Amino acid sequence: xxxxxxxxNYVHQAPRAKLCALGSLxxxxxxxxxxxxxxxxxxxxxxxxxxxxxxxxxLTLPTLLTGKEGLCIYIGLGRKLREIRPDIIHVEHxxxxxxxxxxxxxxxxxxxxxxxxxxxxxxxxxRLKLPLNLVERFNLRYANQAIAGNQDASDVxxxxxxxxxVTILPLWGIDGLLYTSREDRSLxxxxxxDQSLVVGYVGRLVRAKGLLYLIEALAQVKGVTLLVVxxxxxREEMADLAQRLGVDTVFAGVVPHAQIADYMNAMDVMVLxxxxxxxxxxxxxxxxxxxxxxxxxxxxxxxxxxxxxxxxVIGDVGLIFQxxxxxxxxxxxxxxxxxxxxxxELAAKGRRRLLTEYTHQxxxxxxxxxYQELLE
Numbered sequence: 001x002x003x004x005x006x007x008x009n010y011v012h013q014a015p016r017a018k019l020c021a022l023g024s025l026x027x028x029x030x031x032x033x034x035x036x037x038x039x040x041x042x043x044x045x046x047x048x049x050x051x052x053x054x055x056x057x058x059l060t061l062p063t064l065l066t067g068k069e070g071l072c073i074y075i076g077l078g079r080k081l082r083e084i085r086p087d088i089i090h091v092e093h094x095x096x097x098x099x100x101x102x103x104x105x106x107x108x109x110x111x112x113x114x115x116x117x118x119x120x121x122x123x124x125x126x127r128l129k130l131p132l133n134l135v136e137r138f139n140l141r142y143a144n145q146a147i148a149g150n151q152d153a154s155d156v157x158x159x160x161x162x163x164x165x166v167t168i169l170p171l172w173g174i175d176g177l178l179y180t181s182r183e184d185r186s187l188x189x190x191x192x193x194d195q196s197l198v199v200g201y202v203g204r205l206v207r208a209k210g211l212l213y214l215i216e217a218l219a220q221v222k223g224v225t226l227l228v229v230x231x232x233x234x235r236e237e238m239a240d241l242a243q244r245l246g247v248d249t250v251f252a253g254v255v256p257h258a259q260i261a262d263y264m265n266a267m268d269v270m271v272l273x274x275x276x277x278x279x280x281x282x283x284x285x286x287x288x289x290x291x292x293x294x295x296x297x298x299x300x301x302x303x304x305x306x307x308x309x310x311x312x313v314i315g316d317v318g319l320i321f322q323x324x325x326x327x328x329x330x331x332x333x334x335x336x337x338x339x340x341x342x343x344x345e346l347a348a349k350g351r352r353r354l355l356t357e358y359t360h361q362x363x364x365x366x367x368x369x370x371y372q373e374l375l376e
Contacts, residue, residue: 011047074102088116143164286309
């Protein structure tokens with residue numbers, strides 16, 4: 001089968017591991033179109049680098065309205081579609097993306113007869129104004145299949161009238177060889193962390209991540225250091241609260257993606273305390289929580305709030321607390337910190353869950369199944 005993926009996500013190198021896994025499947029001839037450049041946070045404008053991976057063909061096109069995921073348009077897309085003549089076109093720009101409407105129209109005008117699919121993370125109800133509401137209506141009518149990154153996104157699609165098949169599947173997984181358990185704890189010494197247990201967080205420092213509740217919970221737990229990896233506008237408020245409540249805290253700042261596994265291995269427990277909130281425009285509910293599977297891969301037990309997709313990602317390999325409830329989180333932390341045997345049990349189960357559900361290879365295999373269903 002000839003598959004064409006259109007997405008801004010693969011301007012970055014790291015997610016391309018999924019493309020290698022997908023392109024290596026026996027009957028997949030995979031082409032990928034990405035913008036020539038795209039702005040990301042916190043890196044800024046990133047230019048798409050050439051790919052030497054033999055498993056797929058990476059093509060770059062200039063875009064109008066670069067950086068606006070729902071509004072961007074690919075210049076020269078029709079010419080590439082004629083050259084590739086794909087059996088399947090998979091666009092990863094969302095339900096109301098102008099680029100998906102562009103693709104659907106070109107597919108019809110050029111009489112390619114390709115089956116079409118789109119990806120969406122959006123897990124909250126929303127309203128669209130003209131003309132985007134008409135664009136979305138067109139996209140949902142003529143798409144053949146959807147891939148939703150979480151259960152709530154699938155439910156939102158159904159409420160918006162999409163009656164065709166929906167597969168719940170994250171956009172990409174992780175490398176189970178890069179993210180693995182290591183005995184070396186030298187990073188703790190580098191960070192001036194003593195022999196106390198380490199509770200960690202990795203991600204943006206924003207209010208919607210529930211980080212103030214995490215600090216309030218840790219104030220009820222003795223002999224623990226909080227390791228914070230990431231940066232954001234909440235950093236000073238977090239530092240002030242931690243000092244006021246006596247929570248030993250180390251802020252590591254933003255670290256390169258390749259070093260995240262080292263920091264996960266420096267943690268005894270990793271917490272994702274996300275908070276569903278309408279005040280985080282345009283409203284926030286955790287769409288997946290990729291750091292959870294990174295921690296699982298490293299054998300670090302996880303605790304997560306019940307916001308959005310977190311309970312589905314964790315399943316029975318970690319602990320869930322009621323979002324925004326510092327006392328409930330403190331109880332879960334006490335339970336896990338006080339039981340080395342429970343930490344070891346959850347660490348082993350988390351690693352097994354990662355290998356069976358969330359590696360790049362497994363995500364590629366499930367995406368391939370979606371493509372087979374499309375052709376059938």
